[in-house]
Amino acid sequence: MQREEGSLSAPFWRTSFFNLALGAIWILDGLLQLQPYMFSRSFEIQVVRSAAMSLPTPINAWFLTVISAHMVPYAKLLNVVFCSIELVTGVLLLLRKKFLVIAGNVLSAVWGFLIWVFGEGFGGTLTLSVVHLNLSYPETLFTGFPGAALLYALISVFILVSFKKRFLKEASRLTAILIFGLGALIQLLPQFFDPRVQFSMFVSSVLMGSAPQSLVPYIVKLASWASFHPVVANMAEIMASLSIAFTLILNKKAVIPLSAVYLAFVWVFGMGFMGLFNGVATDPGTPPLLFVLVLCATLAR
Numbered sequence: 001m002q003r004e005e006g007s008l009s010a011p012f013w014r015t016s017f018f019n020l021a022l023g024a025i026w027i028l029d030g031l032l033q034l035q036p037y038m039f040s041r042s043f044e045i046q047v048v049r050s051a052a053m054s055l056p057t058p059i060n061a062w063f064l065t066v067i068s069a070h071m072v073p074y075a076k077l078l079n080v081v082f083c084s085i086e087l088v089t090g091v092l093l094l095l096r097k098k099f100l101v102i103a104g105n106v107l108s109a110v111w112g113f114l115i116w117v118f119g120e121g122f123g124g125t126l127t128l129s130v131v132h133l134n135l136s137y138p139e140t141l142f143t144g145f146p147g148a149a150l151l152y153a154l155i156s157v158f159i160l161v162s163f164k165k166r167f168l169k170e171a172s173r174l175t176a177i178l179i180f181g182l183g184a185l186i187q188l189l190p191q192f193f194d195p196r197v198q199f200s201m202f203v204s205s206v207l208m209g210s211a212p213q214s215l216v217p218y219i220v221k222l223a224s225w226a227s228f229h230p231v232v233a234n235m236a237e238i239m240a241s242l243s244i245a246f247t248l249i250l251n252k253k254a255v256i257p258l259s260a261v262y263l264a265f266v267w268v269f270g271m272g273f274m275g276l277f278n279g280v281a282t283d284p285g286t287p288p289l290l291f292v293l294v295l296c297a298t299l300a301r
Contacts (some may be wrong), residue, residue: 018168018300019101022108022155023093029283037279038083039076085111091292105156114151119282123147127236135200137191141183141241142201142270144286151289155296162300172296177248179290184241192234199227202269209280211272222269248297259294263287 032038042072089111092104116123123139123146139145154175161169191197202223205211211219226233240262247255267287274285 014283016096018155018159018270018292018296019093019104021295022152023090023104025284025292026086026090026093026108026152030083030090032276032281032283033083033086035279035281038079038223038282040085041053094182098160102160105160109160112149112156116147116149116153120144120147120149123150132251135191135194135196137194137197137200138186138189140181140186140192140201140237141266141286141290142237143204144271145183145186146179146286148283148286148289151286155223155293156290158296160171168296169298171280172293172300173248173298175249176293176297177245178236179293180241180245180248184238184245187234187238187241193230195227195230198230198233199223202226205270205272205275207273208275209278210275212277215268216271219269219272248294251298253298255294256298263291 085107089104089107092100092107093099095104122146155172157176158168158171161171186192202219206216206219206223244255244259244262247258264287267285271285271287273281274283275281276284
């Protein structure tokens with residue numbers, strides 16, 4: 001049966017699953033933006049301003065001025081605008097018309113990049129520093145490296161240029177290898193063998209109010225165990241990242257369950273579901289997007 005005129009066709013047909021996945025996550029983001037917390041002063045102070053502090057000094061000063069002069073007085077209106085952009089992006093990606101899917105991916109790439117810069121402070125990739133419990137240590141997969149919004153943008157860019165055979169698959173595979181490989185290398189730094197850092201990495205979601213109360217006792221127990229066995233804990237984290245990277249290099253589909261288990265562990269015990277169940281999440285976080293990237297790297301044709 002022929003597809004109707006203007007509907008998705010090869011090579012865009014080969015990317016339809018990933019468009020649907022990306023679209024669903026964007027819609028989730030838009031709905032999360034409607035939570036009462038997003039219209040409060042706390043969101044502007046705790047999320048937006050903290051992200052601004054991760055920007056380079058000249059941009060940081062300019063952005064803080066923009067926030068104070070233009071964003072704060074119209075915060076509620078801007079939040080509705082942001083929500084609308086994310087919902088529209090998601091809906092466009094779910095539709096079956098080629099030009100609408102292209103528009104959705106363009107919007108996803110542009111908006112994702114803007115969020116990564118101004119909403120996530122480059123995902124901490126410039127400062128490479130988390131300050132928590134009076135400790136300073138580099139960003140890792142456990143703290144959201146390299147930033148969920150960057151992955152939205154990259155996946156959309158890869159889809160847009162997927163007219164080249166296997167571009168989506170190969171670009172996603174190389175990107176995923178780089179992210180997991182860097183994640184492992186970063187954790188080879190001495191800080192991560194410090195029991196206090198291992199404790200901080202796990203317990204941060206509890207102290208920030210992101211983790212559901214039902215998970216708190218388990219996260220605290222795991223954090224305590226990691227602090228008593230920092231070398232074992234850190235080496236396990238490193239080996240998990242390296243295993244995923246090497247499985248991707250070998251182009252084996254075993255990477256799907258392997259990454260699913262590890263990223264689920266990071267998402268639950270490292271990030272406390274990013275506050276999805278506590279009304280403070282703006283997005284599901286890096287792990288789900290990384291998993292979509294892994295799926296692109298293994299299932300795209």
